[in-house]
Amino acid sequence: xxxxxxxxxxxxxxxxxxxxxxxxxxxxxxxxxxxxxxxxxxxxxxxxxxxxxxxxxxxxxxxxxxxxxxxxxxxxxxxxxxxxxxxxxxxxxxxxxxxxxxxxxxxxxxxxxxxxxxxxxxxxxxxxxxxxxxxxxxxxxxxxxxxxxxxxxxxxxxxxxxxxxxxxxxxxxxxxxxxxxxxxxxxxxxxxxxxxxxxxxxxxxxxxxxxxxxxxxxxxxxxxxxxxxxxxxxxxxxxxxxxxxxxxxxxxxxxxxxxxxxxxxxxxxxxxxxxxxxxxxxxxxxxxxxxxxxxxxxxxxxxxxxxxxxxxxxxxxxxxxxxxxxxxxxxxxxxxxxxxxxxxxxxxxxxxxxxxxxxxxxxxxxxxxxxxxxxxxxxxxxxxxxxxxxxxxxxxxxxxxxxxxxxxxxxxxxxxxxxxxxxxxxxxxxxxxxxxxxxxxxxxxxxxxxxxxxxxxxxxxxxxxxxxxxxxxxxxxxxxxxxxxxxxxxxxxxxxxxxxxxxxxxxxxxxxxxxxxxxxxxxxxxxxxxxxxxxxxxxxxxxxxxxxxxxxxxxxxxxxxxxxxxxxxxxxxxxxxxxxxxxxxxxxxxxxxxxxxxxxxxxxxxxxxxxxxxxxxxxxxxxxxxxxxxxxxxxxxxxxxxxxxxxxxxxxxxxxxxxxxxxxxxxxxxxxxxxxxxxxxxxxxxxxxxxxxxxxxxxxxxxxxxxxxxxxxxxxxxxxxxxxxxxxxxxxxxxxxxxxxxxxxxxxxxxxxxxxxxxxxxxxxxxxxxxxxxxxxxxxxxxxxxxxxxxxxxxxxxxxxxxxxxxxxxx
Numbered sequence: 001x002x003x004x005x006x007x008x009x010x011x012x013x014x015x016x017x018x019x020x021x022x023x024x025x026x027x028x029x030x031x032x033x034x035x036x037x038x039x040x041x042x043x044x045x046x047x048x049x050x051x052x053x054x055x056x057x058x059x060x061x062x063x064x065x066x067x068x069x070x071x072x073x074x075x076x077x078x079x080x081x082x083x084x085x086x087x088x089x090x091x092x093x094x095x096x097x098x099x100x101x102x103x104x105x106x107x108x109x110x111x112x113x114x115x116x117x118x119x120x121x122x123x124x125x126x127x128x129x130x131x132x133x134x135x136x137x138x139x140x141x142x143x144x145x146x147x148x149x150x151x152x153x154x155x156x157x158x159x160x161x162x163x164x165x166x167x168x169x170x171x172x173x174x175x176x177x178x179x180x181x182x183x184x185x186x187x188x189x190x191x192x193x194x195x196x197x198x199x200x201x202x203x204x205x206x207x208x209x210x211x212x213x214x215x216x217x218x219x220x221x222x223x224x225x226x227x228x229x230x231x232x233x234x235x236x237x238x239x240x241x242x243x244x245x246x247x248x249x250x251x252x253x254x255x256x257x258x259x260x261x262x263x264x265x266x267x268x269x270x271x272x273x274x275x276x277x278x279x280x281x282x283x284x285x286x287x288x289x290x291x292x293x294x295x296x297x298x299x300x301x302x303x304x305x306x307x308x309x310x311x312x313x314x315x316x317x318x319x320x321x322x323x324x325x326x327x328x329x330x331x332x333x334x335x336x337x338x339x340x341x342x343x344x345x346x347x348x349x350x351x352x353x354x355x356x357x358x359x360x361x362x363x364x365x366x367x368x369x370x371x372x373x374x375x376x377x378x379x380x381x382x383x384x385x386x387x388x389x390x391x392x393x394x395x396x397x398x399x400x401x402x403x404x405x406x407x408x409x410x411x412x413x414x415x416x417x418x419x420x421x422x423x424x425x426x427x428x429x430x431x432x433x434x435x436x437x438x439x440x441x442x443x444x445x446x447x448x449x450x451x452x453x454x455x456x457x458x459x460x461x462x463x464x465x466x467x468x469x470x471x472x473x474x475x476x477x478x479x480x481x482x483x484x485x486x487x488x489x490x491x492x493x494x495x496x497x498x499x500x501x502x503x504x505x506x507x508x509x510x511x512x513x514x515x516x517x518x519x520x521x522x523x524x525x526x527x528x529x530x531x532x533x534x535x536x537x538x539x540x541x542x543x544x545x546x547x548x549x550x551x552x553x554x555x556x557x558x559x560x561x562x563x564x565x566x567x568x569x570x571x572x573x574x575x576x577x578x579x580x581x582x583x584x585x586x587x588x589x590x591x592x593x594x595x596x597x598x599x600x601x602x603x604x605x606x607x608x609x610x611x612x613x614x615x616x617x618x619x620x621x622x623x624x625x626x627x628x629x630x631x632x633x634x635x636x637x638x639x640x641x642x643x644x645x646x647x648x649x650x651x652x653x654x655x656x657x658x659x660x661x662x663x664x665x666x667x668x669x670x671x672x673x674x675x676x677x678x679x680x681x682x683x684x685x686x687x688x689x690x691x692x693x694x695x696x697x698x699x700x701x702x703x704x705x706x707x708x709x710x711x712x713x714x715x716x717x718x719x720x721x722x723x724x725x726x727x728x729x730x731x732x733x734x735x736x737x738x739x740x741x742x743x744x745x746x747x748x749x750x751x752x753x754x755x756x757x758x759x760x761x762x763x764x765x766x767x768x769x770x771x772x773x774x775x776x777x778x779x780x781x782x783x784x785x786x787x788x789x790x791x792x793x794x795x796x797x798x799x800x801x802x803x804x805x806x807x808x809x810x811x
């Protein structure tokens with residue numbers, strides 16, 4: 001013990017001090033008759049990481065005073081040795097600071113009371129406890145998922161795991177302008193303040209501010225040092241020394257540092273803390289990918305409020321009774337505010353100022369505003385939604401800013417790489433980089449891989465910018481490029497989806513358009529599944545912008561896909577827009593196609609008189625044009641509607657007209673479709689011999705065309721005919737062939753229709769359990785489609801024995 005004390009009195013350097021720690025460790029092991037305490041064991045006893053403990057023993061890092069005291073006590077130092085070793089540690093620290101007096105002590109006493117008694121002149125330690133958090137907003141609501149993530153990471157940071165390593169010491173909250181990042185961060189920080197007894201530091205870095213003046217690292221660090229009561233004369237001159245002092249003061253202390261409104265990763269790097277006992281929370285409109293990659297920050301996204309959370313926010317500000325009295329107005333306000341917290345807060349403030357005004361008045365003001373963002377000015381720059389958006393927009397590169405404002409020429413709701421390139425007239429390879437920049441700034445959101453969208457208020461801001469900064473010819477050219485992209489891609493995909501369709505004659509795509517390359521049925525189906533909401537919006541957008549040819553042609557491309565998905569209301573709206581556009585343009589082929597396709601969907605919706613009128617109008621126009629295949633296709637569809645009405649003789653007449661026209665035109669796939677229709681009509685009339693002949697001939701023709709949907713229809717017809725002839729085993733085989741094909745082409749309604757007939761054949765052969773399973777599958781599809789045929793299938797299930805019917809409820 002004497003030797004160790006003497007060595008300690010002579011120690012001058014960090015390696016010598018580390019040697020004393022190693023000597024203590026060995027001596028403790030000998031005295032206890034055990035092996036050396038491992039770093040893991042020391043970590044478990046202290047809560048420090050194994051890595052940092054190894055650095056202490058290697059002489060690479062000088063332990064902070066309180067850690068050094070704890071470590072030497074743990075290693076069995078006597079009270080006298082503790083005093084000598086503490087003096088040695090302070091001497092080493094002083095020698096390390098001596099080359100640069102800017103690193104001098106802060107004026108607080110560095111001599112601490114030891115277990116062996118205070119050294120002469122020692123003073124009691126005094127650590128300032130800053131409480132810099134701004135007030136928490138009383139109206140804070142929701143954010144359960146983000147709060148749970150913050151709590152979990154905080155728990156791991158302040159209570160490290162078994163290996164003594166805190167999982168994360170930096171977290172980021174990122175999201176679009178006005179989404180409530182600061183509100184969330186401050187409210188959470190107040191909730192967990194007691195976990196950080198040494199204090200909370202806060203700075204608004206003004207990364208996105210109306211003044212354009214950001215807080216520099218020098219300013220922020222100096223502010224923190226002042227909060228830690230470092231005398232001005234003791235604050236170093238240069239930033240590296242300031243950062244070193246800042247981190248030294250926080251070493252071993254349990255503090256929360258909230259860095260609000262950061263512009264980028266570089267702005268906050270100097271403010272990060274080296275101690276794992278501290279937690280840093282950063283908020284930004286940017287993703288701060290550099291912090292995530294280099295510093296291991298844990299990212300947490302802040303999205304728009306849910307509708308329920310938006311209700312809660314308004315209820316906190318306006319009172320639940322006021323909302324309950326006008327629920328429809330509240331729903332409209334929430335929708336027009338795009339569930340953006342800042343916009344909702346501005347509207348709530350306006351409502352609170354006029355407590356006697358109906359909320360319907362506020363909703364009407366929003367509805368009538370010629371420019372949507374004009375309604376969201378809270379009276380200062382921080383609560384003006386348009387101004388807040390502008391601070392993010394101004395941070396973009398010129399190329400990304402142009403792409404963002406061109407979103408004002410896009411129908412929405414989202415966009416992919418090729419469509420974005422077409423919209424801007426850029427090579428496709430440039431689009432991912434620009435969209436990534438917009439996503440980094442949270443001006444768009446990548447909600448699925450390669451799919452980017454923005455909420456309605458950001459889209460309105462983009463529209464204002466494009467109107468202000470782009471001349472009318474440039475705006476019209478961008479609209480044309482976007483519509484051309486969707487039309488040329490959708491046209492190719494529609495022909496792959498239904499090979500028997502006759503193509504539409506399209507105008508050449510504008511320069512700069514980059515259509516998607518779709519080469520097979522599977523790709524076509526996948527593309528429509530993703531893009532159909534955009535295509536529906538594009539039909540209406542084309543009509544509003546005066547691109548009437550695009551309107552009806554885009555609607556034409558959607559017919560088969562939307563019918564197979566049972567989305568008849570969407571298709572009805574699209575075809576209504578298509579017809580209006582074709583009429584305004586005087587486009588007779590467009591009118592004829594729109595009348596026929598509108599009739600098809602009206603018949604599905606039960607509006608049979610309107611459907612019949614549109615079929616007849618289509619036939620008149622196609623006849624005027626001399627378009628025999630157009631007439632044939634219309635007769636074929638008209639016959640299908642009449643069949644559904646039980647008017648089988650009239651259906652047969654229409655189908656035979658279609659067959660004659662297709663045969664005269666040499667249209668093989670059309671002839672196959674019409675033969676199947678003729679065979680089906682004969683079967684409905686009990687004429688099974690000609691029914692079988694026509695359907696079998698249709699099947700032979702279809703095998704040469706690759707029309708899987710037509711094959712499925714024909715196998716279904718053959719199943720029906722065999723069932724009527726009493727051969728239910730053959731019918732089951734035919735229905736199963738049809739189902740496999742319907743699933744391949746994703747025709748859900750016809751799949752359900754065939755399932756209902758298959759169930760009847762299973763019942764006929766005595767397998768009621770199979771019948772029940774089949775009808776339940778049909779019912780699930782029809783309920784999902786909201787189709788009235790669901791009641792018919794439900795009745796079939798109800799007629800089975802109780803043990804077989806099972807659950808017959810909706811969906």
